[in-house]
Amino acid sequence: MILVTGGAGYIGSHTVINLLDAGYDIVVFDNLETGHIETIETLKQIGNIKFLKGDLRNIDDINKVFETYDIDVVVHFAAFSLVGESVVNPLKYYRNNTFGTLNLLESMINHDVKKIVFSSTCATYGEPEYTPIDEKHPQNPINAYGASKLMIERMMKDFDAAYGLKSIKLRYFNVAGCDKLSRVGEWHDPETHLIPNILKSTFGTGQTFKIFGDDYDTPDGTCIRDYVNVEDLAQAHRLALEYLNRENKSDVFNLGTEKGDSVKTVFNVCEQVLNKKIPVEVVERRPGDPAKLYADAGKAKSILKWQPERNIENSISSAYKWECRLQSKENAHV
Ligand code: UDP
Secondary structure (H helix, E strand, O other): EEEEEOOOOOOHHHHHHHHHHHOOOOOEEEOOOOOOOOHHHHHHOOOOEEEEOOOOOOOOHHHHHHHHHOOOOEEEEEOOOHOOOHHHHHHHHHHHHHHHHHHHHHHHOOOOOOEEEEEEHHHHHHHHOOEEOOOOOOOOOOHHHHHHHHHHHHHHHHHHHHHHHHEEEEEEEEOOOOOOOOOOOOOOOOOOOHHHHHHHHHOOOOOOEEOOOOOOOOOOOOOOEEEEEEEEEHHHHHHHHHHHHHHHOOEEEOOOOOOOOEEHHHHHHHHHHHOOOOEEEEEOOOOOOEEEEOOHHHHHHHHHHHOOOOOOOHHHHHHHHHHHHHHHHHHHEE
16 A cells, blocks of 8 residues: 555645545545545545544654554655745754654554655755756755655665665645646635635735735746646656566656746736736745756656646636635635
């Protein structure tokens, strides 16, 4: 069986669907702090998954999973992932992400499970020295979130050398879009990400979308990011897992579209896809935002045979359908 930690979250739940579609048996482990029980209920309707509620900060919780189920490989998403919050509250990030993963790895070794696919991040690179960013780019994270994940990458390297634990580290760039059938989606509270924030401003709630700075050194002055579709990302996890099962060796891959879109471009595409005017204003820069980040994902393409298939328009329209569902849920609770 495959253990998916954080399977009730955004990227985790999409990956669970991809793995279920491919016929794998899954155990989801999640503390439901940022994930949702409704997502677990939806996943249970899609396929045969087991769910265990537990917290990686408590090693007994994770030991129980390996004692109860016959796990061959782990796909590890469970983490906090807000850059701004990590700067204000680094303790939370090192305790949950780094220490929590140390517990997971210790439990894996004690139960003789030696394969893991890990959600890392382009935030481990820090301020880019060149773009597109490849896997050899120096890693100098500028916030505790990126540092908490870089430490995990390092632990995995040492654990491979000492205990033969094989890991595939996937460094994601920005993630966008939702399941094409809107069964699961991006569901954060509070929401801080670009596309859901633009979409939330279209529902007549009085929320004006805020562009964080238009004085960056980019063609239109707004930040450039690489928005990879979440279903494409889920597919990359399956390919990475199958590569790990086949080759039994550790490696690292960037996952992105290799195409940068500015905040203004994404905003304009939202207006086009929705055929709506969206209220917008430019405000101060958000601290910690580099001007330009996009991936060189050539290694994932050539070794994992990964090919992202969905563009930003696809991501925006699936995200909008999901956002409409979320809005009707919220209205139903009023
Ligand atoms: N952004 C923005 N307004 C928002 C949310 C984000 O202008 O309400 C910008 C943000 O400054 C960054 C880009 O959109 O340049 C992507 O931000 P997001 O939080 O989605 O992802 P991150 O790059 O932090 O991983």
